[in-house]
Amino acid sequence: MIRRLVVNGRARELDVLPHQTLLEVLRDTLGIFEVKEGCGEGVCGACTVLLEGRPVSSCLVLALAVRGRAILTVRGLEGEGGLHPLQEAFVKSGAVQCGFCTPGMLLTALAFLEHHPRPTREAIRAALEGNLCRCTGYTKIVDAVLAYARGDEGHG
Ligand code: FES
Ligand code: FES
The missing domain is CATH 1.10.150.120 ([2Fe-2S]-binding domain)
Structure with missing residues (x-):
């Protein structure tokens, strides 16, 4: 199923399966490895991204549920001058x-x-x-x- 995810201000069209978590799609499909995979069950916070400004554990969120919504990873914090x-x-x-x-x-x-x-x-x-x-x-x-x-x- 082709869906649109908006990551760090950039819209990405990609194939998303119904069972895939946001963490899986970010890392495995989009290669966004700064989002870390720790416990995989909502305990460690390593996979945190901001979803419309709110922190969420991306291992607990289905990718289909966030289509079209603004997702920010740590790379999105960096400005032209370098580190935030x-x-x-x-x-x-x-x-x-x-x-x-x-x-x-x-x-x-x-x-x-x-x-x-x-x-x-x-x-x-x-x-x-x-x-x-x-x-x-x-x-x-x-x-x-x-x-x-x-x-x-x-x-x-
Ligand atoms: S990987 Fe630990 S909370 Fe998501
Ligand atoms: S887990 Fe190593 S710096 Fe926090």
Whole structure:
């Protein structure tokens, strides 16, 4: 069944089977490997994308259900100047180790900050609790989100 998915502002026409998840279509059909596959059952957050600005676990969403709706992956954050300021903050704070959780963390954090521009550490930690990280112990990730929210990265 040919369907249209809109990924990072670009419409893609592709064959989608009824049982395929958004994660499968993004990675296996479109080759968008920055969307990571972890648990495959909605627990780890590695596969997070933004669906019309809201974080969703793409392993739990059927691709047919999101046809025509705006999907953002971490690559869609990068501007002409390179990394998004939140990505810069992650790098500066040492919040990226193996990097497996990072795309999902970034997208979840940005969606949260959209509605909570001056968050506390506790609120950031709570917002990210659905995104698991095996490497960092979370402190540096929270540091990075806080630095970005405070404008230390020059975004506002
Ligand atoms: S791979 Fe989707 S939540 Fe873990
Ligand atoms: S940096 Fe390795 S899982 Fe988070």
